[in-house]
Amino acid sequence: MEAFDALLAGFGVALKPINLLWGFIGVTLGTLVGVLPGVGPALTVAMLLPLTVKLDPTGALIMFAGIYYGAMFGGSTTTILLNTPGESASIATALEGNRMAKAGRAGPALATAAIGSFVAGSIATVLLTLLAPLVVELALKFGPAEYFSLMVFAFITVSAVLGSSTVRGLTSLFLGLFFGLVGIDGQTGQPRFAFGVGELLDGVDVVVLAVGLFAVGEALYVAAYQSRLTESLEKLKGSIWMSKADWNRSWPAWLRATGIGFPFGTIPAGGSEIPTFLSYATEKKFSKHPEEFGKGAIEGVAGPEAANNAAATGVLVPLLTLGIPTSATAAILLGAFQNYGIQPGPLLFQSQAELVWGLIASLYVGNIILLVLNLPLIGIWVKVLSIPKDILYAAILVFATLGAYSLHQSWVDLLMLYVFGLLGFAMRRWDIPVGPAVIGLILGPLAETQFRRALSISQGDATVFFTQPISATFLAVTAALVVAPWIVRRMRRGRTA
Amino acid sequence: MRRSVAEVSLSLGVLALGIGVTGVTATLPSGGGYAGIGPNFIPGVVGAGIILLGIWLAFEAFTDGWRNAAPDDAAARGEHAFHGAGFAWISAGLFIHMALIGWAGFVVAGVVLFACVARGFGSARLARDLGLGLVLSVAIYAFFVKLLNVNLPAGWLAPLLGTAGV
Numbered sequence: 192m193e194a195f196d197a198l199l200a201g202f203g204v205a206l207k208p209i210n211l212l213w214g215f216i217g218v219t220l221g222t223l224v225g226v227l228p229g230v231g232p233a234l235t236v237a238m239l240l241p242l243t244v245k246l247d248p249t250g251a252l253i254m255f256a257g258i259y260y261g262a263m264f265g266g267s268t269t270t271i272l273l274n275t276p277g278e279s280a281s282i283a284t285a286l287e288g289n290r291m292a293k294a295g296r297a298g299p300a301l302a303t304a305a306i307g308s309f310v311a312g313s314i315a316t317v318l319l320t321l322l323a324p325l326v327v328e329l330a331l332k333f334g335p336a337e338y339f340s341l342m343v344f345a346f347i348t349v350s351a352v353l354g355s356s357t358v359r360g361l362t363s364l365f366l367g368l369f370f371g372l373v374g375i376d377g378q379t380g381q382p383r384f385a386f387g388v389g390e391l392l393d394g395v396d397v398v399v400l401a402v403g404l405f406a407v408g409e410a411l412y413v414a415a416y417q418s419r420l421t422e423s424l425e426k427l428k429g430s431i432w433m434s435k436a437d438w439n440r441s442w443p444a445w446l447r448a449t450g451i452g453f454p455f456g457t458i459p460a461g462g463s464e465i466p467t468f469l470s471y472a473t474e475k476k477f478s479k480h481p482e483e484f485g486k487g488a489i490e491g492v493a494g495p496e497a498a499n500n501a502a503a504t505g506v507l508v509p510l511l512t513l514g515i516p517t518s519a520t521a522a523i524l525l526g527a528f529q530n531y532g533i534q535p536g537p538l539l540f541q542s543q544a545e546l547v548w549g550l551i552a553s554l555y556v557g558n559i560i561l562l563v564l565n566l567p568l569i570g571i572w573v574k575v576l577s578i579p580k581d582i583l584y585a586a587i588l589v590f591a592t593l594g595a596y597s598l599h600q601s602w603v604d605l606l607m608l609y610v611f612g613l614l615g616f617a618m619r620r621w622d623i624p625v626g627p628a629v630i631g632l633i634l635g636p637l638a639e640t641q642f643r644r645a646l647s648i649s650q651g652d653a654t655v656f657f658t659q660p661i662s663a664t665f666l667a668v669t670a671a672l673v674v675a676p677w678i679v680r681r682m683r684r685g686r687t688a
Numbered sequence: 689m690r691r692s693v694a695e696v697s698l699s700l701g702v703l704a705l706g707i708g709v710t711g712v713t714a715t716l717p718s719g720g721g722y723a724g725i726g727p728n729f730i731p732g733v734v735g736a737g738i739i740l741l742g743i744w745l746a747f748e749a750f751t752d753g754w755r756n757a758a759p760d761d762a763a764a765r766g767e768h769a770f771h772g773a774g775f776a777w778i779s780a781g782l783f784i785h786m787a788l789i790g791w792a793g794f795v796v797a798g799v800v801l802f803a804c805v806a807r808g809f810g811s812a813r814l815a816r817d818l819g820l821g822l823v824l825s826v827a828i829y830a831f832f833v834k835l836l837n838v839n840l841p842a843g844w845l846a847p848l849l850g851t852a853g854v
Contacts, residue, residue, distance in 0.1 A: 244838060355756040356755055356756050358744045358754075358755075359754070362738075362745065365741055366738075368734045369705070372730065378727070379719070379726065383731060384712055384731075410808075413809075414774030414775060414778055414808045414809055415775040416762075416765075418774050418809050418810055420767075581807075581809035581810060581811040582820060584805055584808075585801070585805040588781070588782070588805050589824055589828070592785060592801065593828060597832070597839075597840065600841070602786045602787070605785065609779070617698060620758070621757065622754075622758040642730070643723045646723035646724060651724025
């Protein structure tokens with residue numbers, strides 16, 4: 192059991208008092224910021240990135256694992272008490288959780304979300320521990336052609352296959368790919384799209400793009416379209432503990448949801464949205480109380496929340512073993528890795544085993560911190576939720592500008608932040624997904640590097656992507672994903688005509 | 689037949705960006721070494737892709753509007769009518785912040801930004817906003833500069849805040 196030894200060594204790293212402290216700070220800050228209405232996990236991670244600039248890589252990454260989990264849990268608290276899902280993955284929770292809160296059962300809803308997240312997160316971390324070495328084994332056989340084809344597959348699934356519109360998803364992706372081109376070409380030193388501006392030569396930073404799209408764009412959107420609406424915050428009444436019946440109805444939902452969430456997280460399927468809805472539908476089907484669904488059924492909170500956390504952990508499999516982010520949050524995490532000169536992938540498991548396994552071990556620890564921290568502190572999170580919108584967004588924007596300005600101490604980054612804010616405003620209002628742009632920015636330059644490497648090896652022969660069996664398989668699956676829905680529609684139309 | 693000015697403008701904007709990217713790509717060198725492709729190859733592909741997507745979006749916008757788009761009715765989107773003042777206050781706050789931060793310093797710029805954004809969200813309590821903005825900006829400044837050693841401009845308040853570093 193080589194992986195087991197590695198994991199034990201990882202625990203040695205994660206349980207060092209200083210790293211425990213970073214994990215603790217990460218979970219607390221992640222929950223605190225994640226609870227804020229309108230702040231999803233992606234924005235939470237992006238806004239807190241500047242905090243880690245002076246930390247050593249291991250401590251910083253452990254802190255980020257904590258922020259990642261904390262942000263996920265914080266979002267569900269907001270959804271249950273406020274019914275404004277900060278992220279698409281919370282929509283399923285909003286269906287039942289908010290109704291439970293309205294019926295005075297906010298406590299058990301929050302408890303099943305917290306304990307379900309812990310159970311699902313822990314099982315998913317065990318699965319990650321077992322699966323990661325196998326994927327690494329496979330990934331070591333990949334050359335540049337295989338990587339490029341795999342990245343094309345990820346591009347297409349996150350932009351064209353998921354979401355309400357193929358063309359708008361692809362537009363978002365290509366905007367991200369374009370932003371990724373700005374700066375100095377890594378292979379020839381040629382500046383591209385920088386127009387002689389020093390700040391642009393460094394490329395578009397993922398923090399500026401993500402904070403611009405998510406924070407500035409959201410602030411502009413809410414001020415323009417939603418600031419005059421009133422919303423009701425549900426009070427936390429009665430016991431926060433779950434009754435025996437609540438337990439009996441929750442635990443099968445947690446386990447089923449873990450089984451749904453983890454596999455969906457590991458494939459490039461855009462993160463948590465699909466598994467949470469699948470879990471919701473499954474629970475509705477299995478429940479002995481289907482009549483309660485739509486009125487506050489506890490399974491409808493337990494399942495989606497567990498699925499969300501299992502998928503969030505599953506996303507780390509391709510991120511750590513292949514270096515491929517499959518959600519906007521994962522792309523920002525990859526950006527954080529790159530800031531430390533760390534490129535996740537199979538080689539990282541060999542060259543920096545201590546760091547990777549320390550990170551994985553800290554996921555176990557983070558889950559426990561999350562559980563012990565969240566239920567007792569629930570009163571504080573509720574107070575955070577009642578911050579008025581004017582103060583909330585003012586504070587978010589002051590913090591958002593800090594992250595952009597601290598890159599080069601330059602107003603040019605602040606101008607870029609505003610331009611991305613305008614873009615985020617338009618994307619939000621006219622229903623263009625934002626995630627593919629963030630993924631495109633981070634993954635685009637990696638894909639270009641692999642593409643050019645593959646062609647260098649093959650002396651410019653472009654057929655290499657189709658003649659290598661693994662690469663050809665990835666491309667064939669990608670093509671099938673694009674063409675299949677179109678053919679199905681055609682056949683249906685042909686039959687009815 | 690549904691046609692939205694915004695959808696048409698956004699589509700043409702994407703198309704224009706694609707043309708711009710392609711135009712700039714034409715000025716990049718193509719020298720390729722062993723790969724046979726240079727630093728201009730992928731930008732060319734991305735530029736062409738953006739042009740095609742712009743045409744596709746424009747086609748949808750001109751024929752029945754974007755498919756599966758957000759509903760036209762504001763209430764169905766959970767919105768009220770466009771409130772220009774809110775948008776303008778936030779934009780103004782960010783631009784004033786941009787102009788101030790270099791010479792007036794992080795704290796002064798932060799206070800102004802805080803007050804402008806709060807005003808954009810309908811706050812009428814200027815004194816409270818300035819006070820809260822000051823507390824937050826000083827706290828962030830102290831945390832980042834004194835504790836994390838991140839360099840932020842002290843500006844006008846340098847005599848009060850002291851210089852960077854512990």
